[in-house]
Amino acid sequence: MSKTVTLTIDGKQVTVPEGTLIVDAAKKIGVDIPVFCYHPKMQPVGMCRMCLVEVGRPVVDRATGQVVKNEDGTPQIRFAPNLMTACTTPVSEGMVVLTESEKAHDGHRAIIEFLLTSHPLDCPICDKGGECPLQELTMRHGPPQGRFPYEDKIHFEKHFPLGELIYLDRERCILCGRCIRYQAEIVGEPVIGFYQRGRATEIVTYSDPGFDSYFSGNTTDICPVGALTTADFRFGARAWELKAEASICAQCPVGCNIVFNTRREAKSGGRVVIKRVMPRQNEEVNELWICDKGRFVHHYTHSAERLSRPLMRKGETLQPVSWEDALRTAAEKFEAAGKEVLVLASGRLSNEDLFNLKALADGLGGRAVLYGDMGGGDLTTLVGVGQGTNLATLGAGDAILVIASDLQEEAPIWWLRVKQAAERGATLIVANPRATKLDTYASFVIRYANGDEVQTVLNLAKKTDKIGQAFAEAENAVVFFGSEGLGLEGSQRLAVACAHLLRETGHVGKPNNGLIGVWQRANDQGAWELGFEPVADLQAAFEQAGAVYIVGADPFGDGRLTLDGVKERPFLVVQEILPTPTTEVADLVLPAQAYAEREGTYVSGERRVQRFYAALPPYGEARPDFAITAAIGKRLGLDLEDGSAEKVFERLAVTQPAFENLTYARLAEVREQWPIVGRGDLYYGGTAYENRRGLGVQLVPAAQREEPVTLPEVQGEAGPRPEEDEWLGVPVTRLLDRGTTVLLSTLLHRRIGEPFVVVHPMAAERLSLAEGQKARLTVNGASAEVTVRVDETVSAGVVLVPRSMGLPLYEPMKVSLKAL
């Protein structure tokens, strides 16, 4: 235990660890000292002087070293002649702090008066109005009138785009530096900075595109004025008109806790729509942050293209039908197919949906298949990270291995937290065939050749080099494995090798130890927990089926399934929220509610079960997935729960050992978190929401339940290798791709860019291609036009192909690339 210090703030006593800053000690006992530049997640800089307080310390007799007492026995306190900044002054024993004294108030008033000398005070048209620290502190501490001539106000540009996502109002900026320090200190991407000095100082960006960072939106939450706003929300609504409902980001396996801010508006035809997505504090998951994908990819929920009614094929076209007809038809076809029913569902669905889908498949004796190209979920259920895991507590003495994953692109907030663990001293091993942004923070970078994935892990397990030793000797160790360069089988084999490594080095079955899958979808882990698994040959499975029920997946759009050459096509039921190439070829289309319209739970990659709530009213006739499945099941005489998501979860919890004792109520429990945000004051932590609707519960992996864990044997090679005179196309994940949901956020189009491929400069030369040139990529007979990029860390013989960019490549495959 570190030493503690007891002090008095505004007459209240508080005991805090030595080294705590006055401002934080005060926050702990509910005293809100006004701040602008200070943020509890960043180093104090003392730039704005807003936090001035009176500080007194006990008088100590130099001769005796004793505290001098007053007549009444209380210690004599001597106050410093000047006010001090509470954000840079650490507490000391017996200290007395006054935050509301006349003198402190004078200080606050003066600072506000100075800040306002050039502030436009255009609160009525400012997006921050209503939740603005400057507005709030001006009302509380500001002088009734400024003494500076109004004409002396300096005018700056007001609608300056720092990029397409973030706008800067130069007049409103109070130069607190929070945004710049956030990018430099927390994200490590200093792409915005101060330019000039004194009153001419302004924020600039020189990156291309401007403000080039996946975390840029967070600066708008911590900016204490309306200087930084998102292009998405600016002039969109007033803060006080917005409703807030808790949810979970569904864009990646991190499972960031978020809030949907919604409003009913004329502009949207009187519908309630999402106006913005805000982070919701969960210190064990996303702290106060979310990435820009999570923040901006919400427009699909109110896309005019949403499916609103069931559709049935009549010849060439799909015609609206009643739910009754649709459900009856589905049930009839499924009944007829019996054991030949194939349920193909994705990790986009909630546990409740997947549970009912699995029950339907089981009830008919059919097959339930997970849509995706990554294996290893059976291993994360066995040796996944133990309950109580919190990446924020990994540091010196611990180790993290990230293999076959570009973490920033695939799971940005994990990237951030792994980076921070490395900065706290954790040994970070990054193993990937090419350079990724995480390399900068790695203690060891392993650059293996495609195909050497399993071997790389086995080498670590030998403990013969210092990397293997560092991993083995670490107090705690976590492995993130992905699927870069690997197909289903390859990633499965990699997961097995990683599981062995963890077990052999004693890193399973306890908190902060175990395996994490960097999945392609938010709830892939949940799907594995509930017994879904992907298949190697999806096309064969499809062709053999009598009826196929595709839910939340677009295999025809992704090039995973085709009707070409299929003689006898199975009856195809597709349950979706938006039209896709898959719904186009369906016989029956069932409109599902977007997850923001209903309740449910997801299991994150760290195996945390988290609840999301209904933020929007249902769209058209769309229904929740679990309810549609249950309704079909009922017509088949199966006992499926259709009452509410909670009821489905109750059943799930009694049948699935990993979910034992979990209830919606338990998932909704909260504890006090530090820093305290989102309560009475928004100046301290920013506009991130306090978590009032649940921190979630981590599942206990088999290894932690002390059940015997049998791991499959390690098998040979994982991914394929490039052959002589051939090009191996390797799919890689990009955060912003051309997925249906992403594309509907037009704001992101420039960031998504055109389809491209990446090759080694020498490979480019051999193909007579140069950076930026157009080329034709051919895979399996399908082809697309791409722009060539070069990267000297890509292996020779390999062509990196981003997933979901309209190129039909989902596992390493032979490709050809020709200049246009």
Add this chain to the structure above:
Amino acid sequence: MSLAEKYPQEVERILAKYPPEHKRSAVMPLLYLAQREEGYITKAAMQDVAQLLEMTETEVAAIIGFYTLYHDKKEGKYRMQVCTDLPCALRGADQFLEELCENLGIQVGETTADGLITLEEVKCLAACDKAPMFQLQSGEGIEYYENMTVDKTMELIEALRKAGKEVE
């Protein structure tokens, strides 16, 4: 041509002064080097410096912006920086500057039509007892001119103009 191609030896010499893990400390001397030829730091030169030191362009730009002796725009070949701080003002610097402006037909902050002189007003240059004074900044370095009159200054400018023409 990149900075390292243009001045290979100098770049190497500057980089050698700092331990590799602190190479970003070389940003100031490299920026001076980058400014030498054109009298200001071009966007391309800024990118070069960023790349050499593994900094973002924004970080390099922030330094250019902060220090008044780095310039980000093409201006006069010579910057005439006249001190008008209090001691100089007491010795007539204000009036000197005003008359100089009239003679040159430009305002403070502007550049003569031929691109030779940019006139600037600065704070104390530590030659207070020799005012009116200014420093002349160019790619060749900085020179002080003390105890100046407008006539002497105009002569100097004429000489600079001629010298420039001869070189061309």
